[in-house]
Amino acid sequence: MNQQRIDYRTGILASPSEVDAAEWNALLAAQPQPTPFLRHEFLSALNATQCAVPDTGWAPQFVTLTDARTGKLAAAAPVYLKGHSYGEYGMLCRAEHPTD
Numbered sequence: 311m312n313q314q315r316i317d318y319r320t321g322i323l324a325s326p327s328e329v330d331a332a333e334w335n336a337l338l339a340a341q342p343q344p345t346p347f348l349r350h351e352f353l354s355a356l357n358a359t360q361c362a363v364p365d366t367g368w369a370p371q372f373v374t375l376t377d378a379r380t381g382k383l384a385a386a387a388p389v390y391l392k393g394h395s396y397g398e399y400g401m402l403c404r405a406e407h408p409t410d
Contacts (some may be wrong), residue, residue, distance in 0.1 A: 317378040322371050326353045326388075329372055333383040353388055367393040 323329060331350040338344045346352060353372075356362035362370060368390045375385040 318384060319376045319378050321374040321376065323374060324370060324372075325357055326350055326370070326372060327357070329374060329386065330383065334386055337383060337386055348388065362390060364393060369393060 321328075326334070329350070331354075334350040338348050353370075357370060360366065362368040371389045371391055373387045373389055374383060376382065377384045
């Protein structure tokens with residue numbers, strides 16, 4: 311049995327600017343039902359407007375899988391680590407919350 315080995319590099323990135331927008335969006339476009347909420351531009355806007363950043367309790371961790379031979383993005387997912395228990399509203403609106 312002749313199996314071709316493919317090596318991948320994994321990455322955990324703190325900002326969407328660390329990922330090529332065209333490659334990210336190409337992965338999304340290949341999905342059966344792509345959503346605009348996973349587009350690179352939308353995720354970048356969350357970061358640029360400070361809506362989804364560690365200071366608001368949402369630490370972005372963009373998980374990537376890159377083909378080591380070609381350097382091309384093979385898979386990617388946006389993940390946000392929650393830093394508090396204020397609920398989903400905290401990401402959508404910058405509200406002042408009492409500190410512990």
